[in-house]
Amino acid sequence: RLSRLVLERLMRYYRFLTETAAKEAVETITSGEIAEALEIDPTQVRKDFAAVGLIGMGRVGFDVCEACRAIRVTLGFNRSYEAVLVGTGHLGGALLAYPNFVRYGMRIVAAFDNDKQKIGQTVAGQIVKPMRMLKPFIKRRKIRLAILTTPAHVSQMLADRLVAAGVKAIWNFTPTGLAVPPDVLVRNEHISIGLAEIAYHLKDQAAC
Amino acid sequence: RLSRLVLERLMRYYRFLTETAAKEAVETITSGEIAEALEIDPTQVRKDFAAVGLIGMGRVGFDVCEACRAIRVTLGFNRSYEAVLVGTGHLGGALLAYPNFVRYGMRIVAAFDNDKQKIGQTVAGQIVKPMRMLKPFIKRRKIRLAILTTPAHVSQMLADRLVAAGVKAIWNFTPTGLAVPPDVLVRNEHISIGLAEIAYHLKDQAAC
Numbered sequence A, B: 001r002l003s004r005l006v007l008e009r010l011m012r013y014y015r016f017l018t019e020t021a022a023k024e025a026v027e028t029i030t031s032g033e034i035a036e037a038l039e040i041d042p043t044q045v046r047k048d049f050a051a052v053g054l055i056g057m058g059r060v061g062f063d064v065c066e067a068c069r070a071i072r073v074t075l076g077f078n079r080s081y082e083a084v085l086v087g088t089g090h091l092g093g094a095l096l097a098y099p100n101f102v103r104y105g106m107r108i109v110a111a112f113d114n115d116k117q118k119i120g121q122t123v124a125g126q127i128v129k130p131m132r133m134l135k136p137f138i139k140r141r142k143i144r145l146a147i148l149t150t151p152a153h154v155s156q157m158l159a160d161r162l163v164a165a166g167v168k169a170i171w172n173f174t175p176t177g178l179a180v181p182p183d184v185l186v187r188n189e190h191i192s193i194g195l196a197e198i199a200y201h202l203k204d205q206a207a208c
Ligand SMILES: NC(=O)c1ccc[n+]([C@@H]2O[C@H](COP(=O)([O-])OP(=O)(O)OC[C@H]3O[C@@H](n4cnc5c(N)ncnc54)[C@H](O)[C@@H]3O)[C@@H](O)[C@H]2O)c1
Pocket: A086, A087, A088, A089, A090, A091, A092, A112, A113, A114, A115, A118, A131, A149, A150, A151, A152, A154, A158, A173, A174, A175, A189, A190, A191, A192, B093, B094, B095, B097, B098
């Protein structure tokens, strides 16, 4: 099994290779070129590529299409999976409106909220459904991923409902941790992580 | 200078230590306990702590308050800095509404948009200002950070305007890279990175 850090690096290679291949019709690329563009150690790049079955062709490097395919299959982007979103506020709306998730196999097929003013309205193309329809929808469509963009104080209660309905992964944007059974993955997103790099840079800046 | 990976780890330690200290009134903690909670190698934890001047007290570990303080100062969270936000749509609204940024020293003090329907309206407590006021506002308040939550096709043009106005860091939520001078930091956020871990987990899941 690959660790979270390896998976995140594979994703960064994948984004970089798909963008590079599309822009410049590049056929091969070396681990050195990837390492420089992504600020990753070149030995680490070769190790990660070997983990998905890619061996370099000496000085020429790697075949770009071959590398994209190997990463796609390893990460599971070649299969598509459906998701539901709970909490159609600001952040929920941005995720519903974002067109690029389908590149990674994910499609948001329904959105739920408990606010009477939102139910029945359209948010970024989805008609907001009431919470009583959540469990039957997940069971009927065999949904395995739920995206949680509700306030923090209701997130654990909602996670329990989602797990009971059969969900196997929760993409958690609320700032609190979630307790779930071992076969359910919680991926926590903390957008504020980026502030470490920003504050550190501005601190140095101020010094001049 | 600390690398981006070290800074991101320091931020994760900081969040963990502040949450732990607040919840359980814990006085000391060992690198092993931190490593287990955050899935980081314990030797790496000790190395990172040494980089901010923290030496463990043998079996007792580290003083929690002391560790928080050392990380705060290293990351620059002990100084506060103001930011402007450009693009008050879904994502911009979520960032304006998010109360926790002030814990890391950052306060969003103004929001700008070019949509006549949004200008003058209040979004998450901020009155949306027109774009012609962007440069004078940045110069007068000596703003050094701009948050970009506009569509991708206008982001480079806006980055140029922000740099010309004197901004030294751009927190970029648009899916395109930005070209800026060397003394300006661009921190790109790609929320979709989380899908690597999710798709990989669901791929395995499906196999059973
Ligand atoms: N990680 C970060 O850095 C970051 C950044 C921004 C926002 N957030 C978090 O994302 C979440 C959403 O933020 P937002 O600005 O979109 O908030 P919001 O208030 O705009 O949206 C929350 C939505 O959840 C709905 N809701 C509330 N209780 C519910 C329930 N019991 N069942 C179903 N729906 C319910 C509300 O009706 C609303 O539509 C919050 O937890 C916030 O802290 C995190």
